[in-house]
C-alpha cells in the first residue's frame with residue numbers, strides 16, 4: 001500500500017476518534033445538571049479541523065477527488081462548533097460554573113457536531 005494511502009487511512013481513524021471525543025461527552029452530559037466538562041470536546045473539535053484538512057491534502061496528493069463545497073460546509077460547521085466551545089470555556093472561566101450561557105453553547109456545539117456527521121454521510 002502506498003505511504004500516502006496509509007497516511008490517509010491513519011488520519012481517517014484519528015478523524016473518527018475526534019468525532020467520538022466531541023459527541024461522546026456531549027451525549028453523556030446533555031441531560032446532567034452538574035457543571036459541564038468541556039476539555040475533551042474542545043480537543044476533539046481541534047482534532048476534527050486538523051485531520052479534516054489533512055485528509056483533504058492526502059486525497060488530493062493521490063489524485064482523488066474532493067467535493068469542494070462539501071468540505072467548505074464541513075469546515076464552516078466545525079469552526080463554528082470550535083468557536084462555540086471556546087466561548088463557553090472562556091465564559092465559564094470568567095463567571096464560574098453557574099454561568100447560564102455555557103449550557104446553550106454546549107448544546108449548540110453538540111448539535112453542530114451531529115450536523116457535520118449528517119453532512120459527511122448524506123452528502124455524496
Ligand code: HEM
Nearest residue numbers: 019048049052053055056071074075078113116117120121
Ligand atoms: C465535527 C466535525 C466533523 C465530523 C463529525 C466529521 C465526520 C466525518 C465522517 C463521519 C467521515 C466519514 C464519512 C465520509 O467519508 O464522508 C468523515 C470523512 C471526512 N471528513 Fe470529516 N468530519 C468533521 C470535520 C471535518 C472537517 C473540518 C473537514 C475538512 C476541512 C473534514 C474532511 C473530511 C474528509 C476529507 C473526509 C473523507 C476521508 C476520506 O475518505 O479520505 N471533516 N468526516
